[in-house]
Every structure is written in structure tokens, then in C-alpha cells.
Amino acid sequence: MTRILSRRAALTAAGVAALPAVLARPDRAQAAIAKRTRVYEVGDARDGINLRLAERPMPKPGPGEVLLKIHATGLNARDLSLMRRVRIFGGPGDSPTRVPLDDNACEVVALGSDVTRTAVGERVIVTHFPLWIDGDWDDESMSKLDFSVNTDGFLAEHIVVPAQGLVKIPDSMSYEDASTLPNAGLTAWHAVVEDGAVRPGETVLTLGTGGVSVFGFQWAKMLGARVGVTSSSDDKLTRMVALGADFTVNYRTTPDWHKEVLQKTGGRGVDVVLNTVGISEMERCLMACASNGRVMLIGSNPVQRGGPATEAVGLREFPRGMIMKGLTIKGVIVGSRRMLEDAVTAAHTNSIKPVIDRVFPFAEAMDAVRYMESGAKIGKIVIKVA
Ligand SMILES: NC(=O)c1ccc[n+]([C@@H]2O[C@H](COP(=O)([O-])OP(=O)(O)OC[C@H]3O[C@@H](n4cnc5c(N)ncnc54)[C@H](OP(=O)(O)O)[C@@H]3O)[C@@H](O)[C@H]2O)c1
Known part of the structure; x- marks a missing residue:
């Protein structure tokens, strides 16, 4: 009981909107989560990008991990290479079942054991390299987890990630705006x-x-x-x-x-x-x-x-x-979680609004890809998932 109350207190302090009763109790929230979820995979095509929609069992968070509901994702230049199954930066780049994209803005829906730095209902983004918290970049160890390269990315309804990669989204920032920060921002x-x-x-x-x-x-x-x-x-x-x-x-x-x-x-x-x-x-x-x-x-x-x-x-x-x-x-290689926290704070404090050219619904992910390939946009293209 103490644990549930302290989570509620933390959510209130953070200004998170009141949660549905079922989600305010992690045990009940777990039961309320659907059994299956949808993802886009890069697919088999060799002659261009041809994403395929697939259904998978709902992933479960292990120790130190969280299950996230993805609200928004988006496209970066490297995603075009990855979706064409071109090998980049040591990643396999050739798995037809790989889920692409690393831009993200999400909501925490379930916690694995030993997770204390977030709570169910919190709005978060996940940093590009979740193993790089602060300090100098170390290619050998920190690139072991690189979303959409050597582990699945965010063109999906749900994902399990290490809790240490999470950065809280300020209340005033929309999921769409926040999703542009983990890579380009x-x-x-x-x-x-x-x-x-x-x-x-x-x-x-x-x-x-x-x-x-x-x-x-x-x-x-x-x-x-x-x-x-x-x-x-x-x-x-x-x-x-x-x-x-x-x-x-x-x-x-x-x-x-x-x-x-x-x-x-x-x-x-x-x-x-x-x-x-x-x-x-x-x-x-x-x-x-x-x-x-x-x-x-x-x-x-x-x-x-x-x-x-x-x-x-x-x-x-x-x-x-x-x-x-x-x-x-x-x-320059993307950045650490500490840098992302600073960027989020700076965007919030200085009312910096990301320049988003267009937002596409999840069902029209391929249209978003085609628009990206056309080169017509400035700034970012966002895909609204939920
Ligand atoms: N090092 C890292 O960690 C890291 C992280 C993110 C991205 N990147 C890299 O950074 C680059 C940009 O990524 P992005 O996601 O911002 O790409 P993006 O949104 O696709 O934008 C690419 C833009 O590059 C411009 N461009 C193309 N050829 C150019 C040229 N010869 N001279 C000047 N501008 C040119 C175009 O601008 P106009 O349409 O205005 O002409 C185009 O819109 C990519 O190479 C990407 O792989 C690296």
C-alpha cells in the first residue's frame, strides 16, 4: 500500500493528469493491458522501402525495464537506410523483422521489478543510446543498445526498454513535439x-x-x-x-x-x-x-x-x-541521457517549439516514408501512434 500511495503522490507532484483508476494500481494495470500489439517491420523487400504491419504478443518488462505505450514517433535520415535494409554503423541492418525508428514519445504502462525512477502513467521519451547516461562516449559499450539497429525501434504501439533510458516530458509539451528530441534535437x-x-x-x-x-x-x-x-x-x-x-x-x-x-x-x-x-x-x-x-x-x-x-x-x-x-x-554522435535532459529543460524553459512539417497517423506510416523520401519537408516528420 505504501508503494502505491507514494507512486500516486509522485504523479500528483509531477502534475500528471489523473489516471483511470485501473491504471493507478500497477497490478490491475498489468491485467488491463492487451495481450497483443502491432508493429511495423522493415520487411523482405530489396527494391525500396515496403514496411509490413505485424501483430506480436505484448512484450513484458523484465527487471529494470518498463513497458511503454508509444504515442508518437518520427523519421530521421538514417531510418531511410535502415528501412532499405542497408547496413549502418555495425548494426545488422538486414533483419526483415526489425522494427524501425528511434524518435519516440511514450507513456509508461507497466514496470518490471526494481524500477524506481518512473511510475505508471508518466509521459517519457527514451534516449537514443540508453546505456549512455553521462560522461564521455564509449563506442564499445554504449552502442550495444541502438534502437532500430541492433534492437527493435519505435514504429510500434508498445515497446519494452531499460528504465534508465527514460527522460520525463514536461507537462506543457505535446507527445508530437517531444518525439522529435531523442535523435535530431x-x-x-x-x-x-x-x-x-x-x-x-x-x-x-x-x-x-x-x-x-x-x-x-x-x-x-x-x-x-x-x-x-x-x-x-x-x-x-x-x-x-x-x-x-x-x-x-x-x-x-x-x-x-x-x-x-x-x-x-x-x-x-x-x-x-x-x-x-x-x-x-x-x-x-x-x-x-x-x-x-x-x-x-x-x-x-x-x-x-x-x-x-x-x-x-x-x-x-x-x-x-x-x-x-x-x-x-x-x-558528434547523438548524445547522452544527461544531454537529453538538458535539451528538454531548455526547450521547455525557452518555449522552443520543434519545427514539425507534417504529422501522419500510424496507419499511414508508408505515406510518411514517401514524404520523407520526396525531400519536400523542412524540420521533422512525425507519426502519431496513439
Ligand atoms: N552523428 C549522429 O549521431 C547523427 C544523428 C542524427 C543524424 N545524423 C546525420 O545527419 C544528417 C541529417 O540528418 P537529418 O535526420 O536531419 O536529415 P533530414 O531531416 O533527412 O534532412 C536532410 C537535409 O539535408 C540537406 N542536404 C542534402 N544534401 C545537402 C548538401 N549537399 N548540402 C547541404 N544540405 C544538404 C537537405 O536540405 P534541403 O532540403 O534544405 O536542401 C535535406 O533536407 C544525416 O546524414 C544523418 O545520418 C547523424
Whole structure:
């Protein structure tokens, strides 16, 4: 009884809306949970994305785990590769039954034994790498749990995850908005706030208008930076100006976009670049930098094979520019739970609203994928599950 009362007290203190009586008692809540649940699997297709809807037994949380009802998920660039069953970053990438997507916003519906850091009914997001709580990244141990790569992801009605990966959603934040934070929001936070260490008055450049870049733009504006944005589309740049972009460059009509960035910054260049594209744009990113500039390498488009290494990666001016300007290149990998907690707090405190282009219902997940593939969106695409 003491345990139930303290859970209720915790929920009230957290401002969680009154729960149905059946859910306020974990033992009864367990009994009320359906026996089966639905997921999308990546399927067998080899010639594009063809998700298949499947029914599975309701998973049960083990010690230290929680069962979550998923309210919202969404798409990130890497999901397209995973759904095409392309192997990425050491994951198997080839299982037809894999459930894709790592964006998420959920509700706790059942607790395994030994779970004390959440309660039934709590609204939560799950951090991208649940084994990375804080401190330095360790590829060997922390990537052992990578949603949709080596364990099932969130394009599903329910999922079981380790409770240590949960971050509470503020009452004022919708499930749709919160679902954009575990991947794009967190990666951009890591790049701008943690590793980029952007200071007020500095100038930041974001490449393109995808999920990570638009969040990078928002975090950098929050910190008092000037922000330039590139895009392939004048319409998208107009939308970014409406959101507060300080200068823009169309990289399609201006392939040497770094020259225009230099011109638009009075010849000085920018302090931080979010390279969300990859090594093919690295030299232009370096050339767009002011002295002591920092390039955050986030995208990983493939390095061309063959030819001299410097030509293959397009880094002819690389050593000279790096040394003469005192530049830094830093690889950025999503982020820790502590960083996600900070990002959620900052979004809440500063009323930062994620830029969501469109929300699709669960039943239309394939339409969401097609829209993502069209390249028409800016910011995020969300899939509302419940
Ligand atoms: N390191 C990590 O941990 C991490 C985490 C998340 C994402 N990523 C990577 O970051 C990248 C962005 O992810 P996302 O989910 O934000 O992607 P997204 O939402 O699909 O956005 C991709 C955007 O990239 C822009 N783009 C494409 N080619 C470009 C070019 N040559 N120059 C400038 N912009 C270009 C396009 O912008 P326009 O339509 O405006 O032209 C496009 O909308 C991906 O490579 C992804 O794999 C890495």
C-alpha cells in the first residue's frame, strides 16, 4: 500500500493528469493491458522501402525495464537506410523483422521489478543510446543498445526498454513535439551546446533544412548566435528567414556556397558549422570558417572510393586551412541521457517549439516514408501512434 500511495503522490507532484483508476494500481494495470500489439517491420523487400504491419504478443518488462505505450514517433535520415535494409554503423541492418525508428514519445504502462525512477502513467521519451547516461562516449559499450539497429525501434504501439533510458516530458509539451528530441534535437544540442560551445554573438552555419539542422538553428538562436542557413530550395530558405535566419545561401544554385557565406559575413567566416552532410562538404565547411572555427561532423555521406585520398574526400586545402586558421573538426554522435535532459529543460524553459512539417497517423506510416523520401519537408516528420 505504501508503494502505491507514494507512486500516486509522485504523479500528483509531477502534475500528471489523473489516471483511470485501473491504471493507478500497477497490478490491475498489468491485467488491463492487451495481450497483443502491432508493429511495423522493415520487411523482405530489396527494391525500396515496403514496411509490413505485424501483430506480436505484448512484450513484458523484465527487471529494470518498463513497458511503454508509444504515442508518437518520427523519421530521421538514417531510418531511410535502415528501412532499405542497408547496413549502418555495425548494426545488422538486414533483419526483415526489425522494427524501425528511434524518435519516440511514450507513456509508461507497466514496470518490471526494481524500477524506481518512473511510475505508471508518466509521459517519457527514451534516449537514443540508453546505456549512455553521462560522461564521455564509449563506442564499445554504449552502442550495444541502438534502437532500430541492433534492437527493435519505435514504429510500434508498445515497446519494452531499460528504465534508465527514460527522460520525463514536461507537462506543457505535446507527445508530437517531444518525439522529435531523442535523435535530431539531441544531436543538434550536442553539436551546438556541448561540443560547439556556441557563445552569444558568434555566427553559426547549418547545412540544409533537415531535422538536425533546424534544431541546430533553434538551439544556436537560443544561445544568442547569428545563424546562416543553406538549402537547395529558395522556398525553404524563405521559411527559415521567417523563423529568424540571419542569412541564407542556396547551395544548389551556388555550389561554391562557402564563398557566399564569407561574403555575407563581411569576409570573416563563421565560428561553428554543423556539417550534417558529410565529408563531401568538409572542405567548403572549413573554408567558410573564421579563425578558430569549429566544424561539427554529423553527417556521414560516403567517401568516394579510388583516386588519391585527398581528392577523394575533396580536401585539397585541408591541412593548410586547418593549420593557418586554427580550426577544429569534431565528430558528434547523438548524445547522452544527461544531454537529453538538458535539451528538454531548455526547450521547455525557452518555449522552443520543434519545427514539425507534417504529422501522419500510424496507419499511414508508408505515406510518411514517401514524404520523407520526396525531400519536400523542412524540420521533422512525425507519426502519431496513439
Ligand atoms: N552523428 C549522429 O549521431 C547523427 C544523428 C542524427 C543524424 N545524423 C546525420 O545527419 C544528417 C541529417 O540528418 P537529418 O535526420 O536531419 O536529415 P533530414 O531531416 O533527412 O534532412 C536532410 C537535409 O539535408 C540537406 N542536404 C542534402 N544534401 C545537402 C548538401 N549537399 N548540402 C547541404 N544540405 C544538404 C537537405 O536540405 P534541403 O532540403 O534544405 O536542401 C535535406 O533536407 C544525416 O546524414 C544523418 O545520418 C547523424
